[in-house]
Amino acid sequence: MIQTLEDMIRRFCAYGLQFKDSDGFTHDLCTLIPSLELTYKTSVHFSTGQTPDIFKIMLEKVKHHAKKSMNDAFNYSKHRWDKSHKVPDFKVADLVLVSTLNFNNIKGPKKLKDSYVRTFVIVALHGINAGQVELSAEKEFLPLRNPTPLTVPPVEQNEDRKIKKFIKKWRLRGKN
Structure with missing residues (x-):
């Protein structure tokens, strides 16, 4: 796009500061720059396949969609983390x-x-x-x-719990 703009300005300035058109009117560059700008903005560029104004609007929509998607993903992750996270209650000497x-x-x-x-x-x-x-x-x-x-x-396991655990294992093995 920059190369296209440079080429347009170079060709536009090749006529000199003032020139006469086919009807005989004299023009200077300052009066014709707005028409050059309009021509540039409405021309379809080969690299993008769109005019610069439409391309700019499309990029703004894409940027807005990307920001919204990132915020949605962040909020989803935060919600999942907050739902499943438990703050530890450990103290010194525990x-x-x-x-x-x-x-x-x-x-x-x-x-x-x-x-x-x-x-x-x-x-x-x-x-x-x-x-x-x-x-x-x-x-x-x-x-x-x-x-x-x-x-x-x-x-902490007390003796009764250890004995019950041992008896349970003993019964599961089939040794009454």
Whole structure:
């Protein structure tokens, strides 16, 4: 489009600052520039197949549609996240289990890995979804990010529950 515009202006200015048309009227460039502009705006361009004004209107419609689609997608994702997300209620000094799902340094088949390692104490909270847990007696710390999917509070089992679980397994195996 720029090359077409340059070519039109170059040919238009080739006549000089003033020229006479076939009827004998004298014209200067300033009076004819609006007609050049109208000619340019109403000519169909080869690259787009449309006139520049129609192409501009089409681009504005496409831009509006793209913005609307992006806003709809954002609102849908936000609604789904808000519906399923639960803000963690962990506090400092709570006992939590840390998931081994994202630990790549544990060797062996993934099926045989424990889902959670032992319980840890939360030492500090850094925002809503991040905290620090104490690893060992040497006071090494492990950064804990997004504790909602990674940590769960430990379930304490008393002796009665362990015995009932053992009896249930025993009966399922058929050994009364």
